[in-house]
Amino acid sequence: MTSTPRAGIIGTGFMGAVHSRAVRAAGNTISAVAGRSQASAEAAAATFGARTAAESPEALIARDDVDVVHICTPNATHADLARKAIAAGKAVICEKPLATSIEDANDLTCLAEQAGVVAAVPFVYRFYPAVREARDRITSGEAGRLWLLHGSYLQDWLAGEDETIWRVDSKLGGASRAFGDIGVHWCDLMEFTTGHQITRIMAKTSRAYEQRETGGTLSSVATEDGATLLFETDKGATGSLVVSQVSPGRKNRLWFSFDGTEASFSFNQERPDTLHIGRTDSSSNIPVGPQTLSSPGGRRYAILPPGHPQGYQDSFNAFVADTYAAVQGQAPDGLPTFRDGLRAALLTDALVTSAAQESWQDVRGTDNPLELLKASSASERQK
Template sequence: MTPTLRAGIIGTGFMGAVHSHAVRAAGSAISAVAGSSQASAEAAAAKLGALTAAGSAEELIARDDVDVVHICTPNATHADLARKAIAAGKAVICEKPLATSVEDARELSGLADQAGVVAAVPFVYRFYPAVREARDRIRAGEAGRLWLLHGSYLQDWLAGAEATNWRVDSQLGGASRAFGDIGVHWCDLMEFTTGHRITRLMARTSRAYEQRETGGSLSPVATEDGATLLFETDRGATGSLVVSQVSPGRKNRLWFSFDGTEASFSFNQERPDTLQIGRTDSSTDIPVGPQTLSTPGGRRYAMLPPGHPQGYQDSFNAFVADTYAAVQGQEREGLPTFRDGLRAALLTDAVVTSAAQQSWVDVPGTGNTLDPFKSSPAVERQKQ
């Protein structure tokens, strides 16, 4: 019998709670949690169902009863913690961005491969059944030739100058906020679903507020509230993306339309129970469920009958379950790894550069054109 994996969660905020739910859904235990202080760790241990509170992140990583380290801390701390976890031989799930610089992301991707550990980044929108259904149908040729890839990712949690968060601080969150935080999710989803890769882009960033309230006073804002992109892909398509964290009424609206010569595929994350397929003679809304989806990918992740929507936490649960299966030597197609985290860092750097230069810029590749999961030395080593 394969032993149950044991998790250690670093970070006590919203994402730490999301990770804890997913760990339990995978049938695993949370051995320890670490926070910014012993007090915060102890409070989180009770809330998240951890067996104990670790005195520090380093103490948690070193524990013998932690097999998988979950990094759910502010962005600027990710690279250092991921290095330490890899050096300890632990499997790692690191929140995105993997790192706030391309150099760190590239180093971490290489270190994970060299160490032979499973290292994943939660690009969890890949795990919606409707997305997997669209991917399988596009790969089967139902769309024809994809030529226009467009969409948006809109939120409103930073609407209002009084709204703030550590992500607004470029020292903690990185040089890009709106794109680096949520735009990379859309780009990952587009590339994963269509098989296209962005090769060139033109970006503009903007702010709704030049100052935000911090500690009772207004402070200048260095990061963007929104971004708009035009891009080209390696397979001859063009596309556009609008990203905003200040769009009132849009809570978490990740929407795409991938348009081919024969059909278009559209999905809205705020209504995840439907995949829309458009053709010149019809438009079909397919309800999500194991009885209504037709492809292996769609059916694999559809756990409930149609009319019972699966949402963000369900997709996160599926991501963690697949990661844990990979740690135990099982192959899981489409698992997002540190190489995908590097890809996100390259795209973010291109957006920042393009916005600063007001010009088109090229987006380099990650150095490996194969499926990142299937080519991972960690997976092959786990199978042996």
């Protein structure tokens, strides 16, 4: 590897473009891009600022001038591509979900850890300065005892039965869409910020449209447009979450309130330039900036003065910069790894099972992926 890691991006759509901007912002080179066809790869290479287009994902992974493989393809392809990248000794950034099954997510986690390669999943909402500020303040005890953790993640890009995308197809996107796509972001953010882990959930999934128009015909939909869930944590808190991709007017509203006995902390991703702190005798909206945030975590990621909001791409840039720092031997705090991707797979599986059985479901931990893999294999053999 050169002193500056070089990227290879598999996937030519929206997320591939987001990754490409983050790589360039971190001062790194995009050696190659691969897509579904040579033509799409060549077009993306020009747009992404890559040196060349690879003839296939496998050819990109094999290149000597690619040190970090970015996987930005439909969900069902993640596991196979990540396995190949790990086998080639490459660092990997794999879009979530890491895999569409617990078994694959667990296997990838084990393989990456055994190979000793940096393997990250873009839970990028961790990288908002306001989120890091909330995390540091909660860790210091400013909230008191956290007892109620609640929020929502609402979008509207599928508000209309004629709106569709490959994610709607469970064969490509997985058994869960709304929760598996965005709900896991909220759960990761809650667990990262509070230090609590969800241990049990009760979930209900729903659809605004039972059919969606594809190619001029209406087809039945198996995946959910929205989900609601109750949960309990390992530190005695309870909580709730509402997730929707069909909430008109809500473009990307990830909102949380983490309520403690002394203070509550609230954040809205559509207005990322403030952190709300509530107390019984007062409340305040702290503007985000290196001069106004008090914690080391908050100030580290606040790169602009107050009044100049940092958004999604900025957070993605920070995530990629930290991942590349890890590739170079550093240990950035809070970098989301394949183990966090496995955690998301476990939460998604519990949600799908809870909704189907209309019952509370335990959420397994990720402390020992090898043991989890054995348990999953034994369960499959018994079916």
